[in-house]
Amino acid sequence: MNNSLDQHATPLFEAVINYAREHKISFHTPGHKHGVSIPQEFRNFVGERIFDCDLTLLEEVDSLHDPRGVIKEAQKLAAAAYGSDYAFFLVNGSSGGNHAMILSVCDPGDKIIVPRNAHRSVLAGIILSGAIPVYVMPERNDEWNLMLNVTPESVAKALEEHPDAKAVLVTNPTYQGIAANLKEISRLTHKAGALMLVDEAHGPHMKFHPDLPPSAMTCGADICVQSTHKIISSMTQASMLLVRRSVDILKLKRVLTLLMTTSPSYILMASLDLARMQMATRGKELLSVAIMLAEDARRRINQISGLYCFGHECIGQAGAFGLDMTKLSVDVTGLGLTGYQVAQMLNRNHKIQIEFADIDTFLCIVSIGNTSKDINRLITALESIAAEAPGSTRNRIRLRLPSNTPEVVMTPREAMFAPTVKIPLKDAVGEVSAEVFSPYPPGIPLLNPGERVSADLIDYLKELQARGGRVQGQADTKLRTIKVVARPGLEIKKVNKDVAPNMEKRDNASVSGA
Ligand SMILES: Cc1ncc(COP(=O)(O)O)c(C=O)c1O
Numbered sequence: 001m002n003n004s005l006d007q008h009a010t011p012l013f014e015a016v017i018n019y020a021r022e023h024k025i026s027f028h029t030p031g032h033k034h035g036v037s038i039p040q041e042f043r044n045f046v047g048e049r050i051f052d053c054d055l056t057l058l059e060e061v062d063s064l065h066d067p068r069g070v071i072k073e074a075q076k077l078a079a080a081a082y083g084s085d086y087a088f089f090l091v092n093g094s095s096g097g098n099h100a101m102i103l104s105v106c107d108p109g110d111k112i113i114v115p116r117n118a119h120r121s122v123l124a125g126i127i128l129s130g131a132i133p134v135y136v137m138p139e140r141n142d143e144w145n146l147m148l149n150v151t152p153e154s155v156a157k158a159l160e161e162h163p164d165a166k167a168v169l170v171t172n173p174t175y176q177g178i179a180a181n182l183k184e185i186s187r188l189t190h191k192a193g194a195l196m197l198v199d200e201a202h203g204p205h206m207k208f209h210p211d212l213p214p215s216a217m218t219c220g221a222d223i224c225v226q227s228t229h230k231i232i233s234s235m236t237q238a239s240m241l242l243v244r245r246s247v248d249i250l251k252l253k254r255v256l257t258l259l260m261t262t263s264p265s266y267i268l269m270a271s272l273d274l275a276r277m278q279m280a281t282r283g284k285e286l287l288s289v290a291i292m293l294a295e296d297a298r299r300r301i302n303q304i305s306g307l308y309c310f311g312h313e314c315i316g317q318a319g320a321f322g323l324d325m326t327k328l329s330v331d332v333t334g335l336g337l338t339g340y341q342v343a344q345m346l347n348r349n350h351k352i353q354i355e356f357a358d359i360d361t362f363l364c365i366v367s368i369g370n371t372s373k374d375i376n377r378l379i380t381a382l383e384s385i386a387a388e389a390p391g392s393t394r395n396r397i398r399l400r401l402p403s404n405t406p407e408v409v410m411t412p413r414e415a416m417f418a419p420t421v422k423i424p425l426k427d428a429v430g431e432v433s434a435e436v437f438s439p440y441p442p443g444i445p446l447l448n449p450g451e452r453v454s455a456d457l458i459d460y461l462k463e464l465q466a467r468g469g470r471v472q473g474q475a476d477t478k479l480r481t482i483k484v485v486a487r488p489g490l491e492i493k494k495v496n497k498d499v500a501p502n503m504e505k506r507d508n509a510s511v512s513g514a
Pocket residue numbers: 092093094095096098119121171175199201202227237239442443
């Protein structure tokens with residue numbers, strides 16, 4: 001094996017700890033000077049060493065914006081491990097990666113095909129770039145009230161209707177672990193002359209186990225972003241962007257320089273180096289245990305009356321080509337409780353914190369950091385919650401997601417920067433939203449800026465709120481008002497002060513169709 005590509009090597013991590021061991025006198029940032037001025041309470045809890053590793057760009061540890069040494073080597077190792085031509089370390093999560101991915105591929109006015117349930121950072125990338133989103137609806141399983149993934153057929157239709165699309169973006173797998181037929185979607189995308197982008201935030205482990213759905217790079221993606229921190233073992237915020245030569249690398253580098261902090265954390269970056277080493281050298285072995293634990297949990301959850309956790313039976317439905325079994329999406333409707341309530345009981349009564357809950361379900365992510373003891377605790381807690389639950393709510397009316405894709409009236413960017421009027425939400429039917437409404441988690445917008453507000457959507461948001469759900473992104477957290485794009489005739493007294501001076505001009509110019 002070529003020594004420089006020995007996947008046991010961790011060049012960046014080693015450079016950081018070697019530097020930390022030297023205890024050089026610091027007249028550089030960060031201001032805490034190896035932790036000396038960090039308040040004692042923090043130091044007492046975490047120890048001293050971590051602050052020695054909190055460095056700034058120095059010759060010995062290289063520079064993320066112009067890597068020539070250990071960061072370059074570490075990124076090269078990551079690219080080799082994942083089968084891409086390049087890898088870029090990110091210190092602003094996959095959110096930053098999605099922004100960069102879209103900005104590097106789309107100029108203002110370019111079309112990008114995206115699933116309607118893409119993460120809000122995809123929307124942010126669209127707003128920043130000025131791209132025009134062409135939405136494809138993911139499939140859904142009505143019985144489980146669950147969004148699946150997109151199909152090759154729906155992507156093919158979008159490509160046919162928009163032959164000028166620059167790129168197709170797919171979220172793979174979804175938060176709940178549902179994978180699309182990415183290989184076929186990549187083939188169709190490339191045949192149409194577009195680039196394949198993948199939000200693989202939830203899939204940085206997939207490359208390393210044959211029983212998991214194939215990774216974006218394996219399926220021929222041109223560029224993908226992964227939340228290494230979410231699923232494997234880097235520190236929170238530490239993500240990666242994997243890229244093929246088919247992408248304009250110089251433009252991508254310019255975009256990354258534009259977006260990323262000039263003070264990236266060496267703790268985060270070193271953790272990426274280690275996470276890659278761990279997966280490349282022991283990934284299969286570690287993931288086998290995680291998969292076994294998750295499958296054991298799934299089987300035992302399904303033995304508890306009132307709970308249902310789908311597994312491989314989802315595969316084969318349209319929009320469900322594969323499954324990442326390490327995600328446990330548990331339907332609790334049979335207990336007569338909401339997902340929020342079960343999550344709260346797990347947390348308060350059993351000291352178990354799950355990933356997210358919604359009305360009907362909660363989601364557990366099982367990773368290489370979990371043990372059989374964790375699974376046993378989860379099952380015992382769920383058995384105890386089920387034993388005391390009020391009973392089935394099979395008759396309860398499920399809250400169904402609005403089935404129609406909202407009408408896109410203007411690009412998210414146009415709506416975001418247009419003059420706006422704040423009006424009562426109940427009066428907003430037919431108006432064009434200037435805000436995002438996104439239940440969080442999972443951070444998938446129900447309404448984007450530039451989309452027409454429907455009565456269905458308002459009912460859904462109100463009902464979601466009444467059942468304990470949280471909606472983020474919009475200014476009014478109580479959901480009484482909404483900012484819509486101004487048009488002649490809308491109540492003038494409620495125009496936001498900050499945009500009022502421009503309003504007349506914009507009214508006459510671009511908002512008349514709203
Ligand atoms: C599908 C998807 N993409 C992107 C992101 C953003 O990732 P990060 O939190 O690493 O910025 C998330 C976060 O939940 C996500 O679920």
